[in-house]
Amino acid sequence: MRSKHLGLVAIVAIAAATACPSLAQTAVAEPTAQGDLDVTIYNNGLALVQDVRQLEIANGRSRIEFPDVSAQIRPETLSFSADGAGIIEQNFDFDILTPTKLMEKAIGQTVTLIRTNPATGAELRERATVLSTAGGVVIRIGDRIEVLRDDGLPVRVIFDRVPPNLRARPTLSVTVESDRGGTRPASIRYLSGGLGWSADYVALYDEAKGTTDMQGWITLTNQTGTTFHNADTVLVAGSPQASGGGNRNIRRSMPAPPRPGSFVPGTETADRERLGDYYLYPLPGGTTIANAQTKQVSFLDVQAVPAKRVYARSVGWLASDEQPVNVSSAIGFSTSREQGLGDALPAGTVRFYQRDRQGTPQFVGESQIGHTPMGSALTLTTGEAFDVFTQAEVVSREKITANEWEASSRYRVIEDGEIVREITSEQPVEYWRTTMRYTFTNAKPTPVQVELTQAGLDRGWWSRDLRVTSEDVPGEQINADRRKYLVTVPANGKREVRVTYETRY
Numbered sequence: 038m039r040s041k042h043l044g045l046v047a048i049v050a051i052a053a054a055t056a057c058p059s060l061a062q063t064a065v066a067e068p069t070a071q072g073d074l075d076v077t078i079y080n081n082g083l084a085l086v087q088d089v090r091q092l093e094i095a096n097g098r099s100r101i102e103f104p105d106v107s108a109q110i111r112p113e114t115l116s117f118s119a120d121g122a123g124i125i126e127q128n129f130d131f132d133i134l135t136p137t138k139l140m141e142k143a144i145g146q147t148v149t150l151i152r153t154n155p156a157t158g159a160e161l162r163e164r165a166t167v168l169s170t171a172g173g174v175v176i177r178i179g180d181r182i183e184v185l186r187d188d189g190l191p192v193r194v195i196f197d198r199v200p201p202n203l204r205a206r207p208t209l210s211v212t213v214e215s216d217r218g219g220t221r222p223a224s225i226r227y228l229s230g231g232l233g234w235s236a237d238y239v240a241l242y243d244e245a246k247g248t249t250d251m252q253g254w255i256t257l258t259n260q261t262g263t264t265f266h267n268a269d270t271v272l273v274a275g276s277p278q279a280s281g282g283g284n285r286n287i288r289r290s291m292p293a294p295p296r297p298g299s300f301v302p303g304t305e306t307a308d309r310e311r312l313g314d315y316y317l318y319p320l321p322g323g324t325t326i327a328n329a330q331t332k333q334v335s336f337l338d339v340q341a342v343p344a345k346r347v348y349a350r351s352v353g354w355l356a357s358d359e360q361p362v363n364v365s366s367a368i369g370f371s372t373s374r375e376q377g378l379g380d381a382l383p384a385g386t387v388r389f390y391q392r393d394r395q396g397t398p399q400f401v402g403e404s405q406i407g408h409t410p411m412g413s414a415l416t417l418t419t420g421e422a423f424d425v426f427t428q429a430e431v432v433s434r435e436k437i438t439a440n441e442w443e444a445s446s447r448y449r450v451i452e453d454g455e456i457v458r459e460i461t462s463e464q465p466v467e468y469w470r471t472t473m474r475y476t477f478t479n480a481k482p483t484p485v486q487v488e489l490t491q492a493g494l495d496r497g498w499w500s501r502d503l504r505v506t507s508e509d510v511p512g513e514q515i516n517a518d519r520r521k522y523l524v525t526v527p528a529n530g531k532r533e534v535r536v537t538y539e540t541r542y
Contacts, residue, residue, distance in 0.1 A: 070104040074268035076232070076326065078257070079277060080384065084232035086110075086265070089224040094122055096218035101211050107229035108207040108262030115209070119223035122215040140174055142200040143167045150178070153191040207263055231261035232326070234272050236385030237333070241398055242344060242368055244391065249344040249370055251378065253337030253385075255318065259326045267323035274383040274408055275315035303412025305373060307381035316381050342377045344370040347416050348485055351519075352429040354493025355471070361426035361478065364487055366402070369416040372409060382409040389419050424480035425526070427487060432472040432535065439468065468541060470506075475534045479526040489522045489534070490515070496542050507537040 072090035084107075092101060117124040144167050152161045165176040165183075174185040185192065209225065234257045241250040255272060259265070310317040320334055347367040368389055372378045384407045390398040402419025409415065479485050494503055495518035505512065505520070512520045526532050 069264070069266050071266055074265055075271075076265055076268040077271045077273060078232050078234050079273045080234065080275065081277075082230055082233045083277070084229050084261075085226070086229055087224065087226045089222050091220055092119070092223045093220050094119060094213065094215050094218065094223065096215055098125070098212065098214050101213060101223065103209040103211070103225055104207070105263055106207050106209045106225070106227070107231060109229050109231040109260075110207070110209065111228045111230070112209075114228040116226040117211055117213070117223070118226075119213070119215075120221055121217055122213045122223070124211050124213050126212040128210045137170075139196060139200070140167065140194070141170050143196060144170060146197075148176075148197070149195040150176070151193040151195065153193075155191065229261055231259065233258050236336075236383040238337070238382070238385060238387040240368070240387055240389045242389050242391050242401070244346060246341075247343060247345055248341045249368065249389075250340045251337065251342060251387075252335065252339075253382070255320070255334045255336050256385075257326055257330075257332040257334070259328050259330055259332075262328055264328045265326045267325055270320040270324045270326065272318040272320070272383075273312065273315045274318060274381070277315075299369075299414075299416040300406075300409075301414040303372060303410040303414070305410065305412030307379075307411040309381065316383070318383070337380060337382075339378050339380075342370055344368055347488060348422055348425050349416075349418075349488040349490070350427045350429075351490040351492050352473075352475070354491075355431055355434075356429045356493075357431045358428045361428040361476070363421035363423070364425045364427055365418050366420050366422040366425075367404075367416045367418045369414070371412070371414050373412040379411060381411045382406060382413075384408050387417055389417075425485055425487065426478045427489065428476045430474045430476070432474045434469060434471045437468045437470045437539065468539065470537065470539050472507075472535060472537045475522075475524070475536075477524055477526040477532045477534070479528065479530055482528050484528050484530075485526050487524045487526060489524055491520045491522070491536070492518060494518050494520060494538075494540075500541050502541065504539040505536060506539055507535070509534045509536070512536070 070090070072088055075087040077085040086107060088103070088106070090103070094101065112127065115127055117127070147164055147166050150163045150165050152163070153159070154161070163178050165178045167174065167176055168182070169175040176183050176185060185194075209227075211225075234255055237254045237256050239252045239254070243249065257270075307316065310319075318336055324332070324334070326332060345368070347369045348364045349367060350362065350364045370376070370378070372380065372382055384405075386403055386405050388403040389401050391401050393399050404417035404419060406415065406417070473491070475489055477487055491512075495501065495516075501517055503517075508522075510522045510524055512522045514520050522534065522536075524532065524534055
């Protein structure tokens, strides 16, 4: 039997375990040379790393190494600080020790090959010179040339030493001039690519109550090649402009996510720390951000936010459907303090759930949002309505004369019952009278309201003398291009709405 009491937290736990299996694994402590870390992560794949280490600095000129920096560091953004010491030169050693790199660096060098006879287990040792690694490893053994093949035969390569320019970990080295010797705090600060975050929202919608419970999760990703240990982490909702410098791994811009449905930006200030034009989301305590890991942290948990189901369809100008079209199904709510949510929402994905008859939450759709100020009105499309359709058809379209056009004009100059001014057209102008029929059907046992939007009404400045001479349902002109109708369709019923437009197109 299925549980009838699966709540929002349980939904999130299941989603997190499915999407991020690494979260279920036990973390293993890794050795690190990092010190006290502060990591600020932005939405555009950019991060600011500040690392303070206790180092022994010699008097005079010396070289200091900082292992375990990001492999995607932007060296030109480095800032070094230590009391009584100034930086003279810096180097970033990003060639990481791997079997491929080790073989590439050994070109022209002599290595030892150990071949094992699979039948007897006997080992044969030979000295070989590495000639090339392009497309495969070419070696010379005595007077013969061989290619090392990946044919499953047991072959090992032993190197005499590790090349000096290969590092087991990404390492930054600086040459400094110090006025004294001794141990003291030394800090580095740099920008890096490879760290990013986004917001994910889980919303449990209750149609009967007209409310939704919402939980927000921060999803962190680390592709820097380095683990950041026990870092004080702050997330910034916003994408400061960054050219990317010389690091091709930095994304130069983050396109705004689409906003399916409708969005009216709010005008309320959220109770969060702000930095310039950005909101800050600090993570509680020290956080270890492991390389190649996805981590999720909760930042929002509210219940019973007023919400409603919204059905909608947008129709283009002169659209004539061959058959009925499903209307879109959406859920509308507000992020205002008065409505209970009361927070600014970082860009991300909102996933909606509803309980079935047995009380088990089921997934009903998802939609993306951009950075959303507090007090905004959101209508997020979750999919298509199964039971509600509409069909738009051009019932009639005919040319009308200039006199007929003037007959519907709302503006005339009349004195004593006579027209005192007439406009003479220098060129013929065509006018059109178009009647649209919108047919709605509803197979639900309850009435539904459909937001019908007639789009495509604006063709330019010359066409903006639009006239609606007849409409079965009062419409609202949203802008020059769009007119909206709220149409109530009866339960298990059908309804037709006709609208007549007079236009110059």
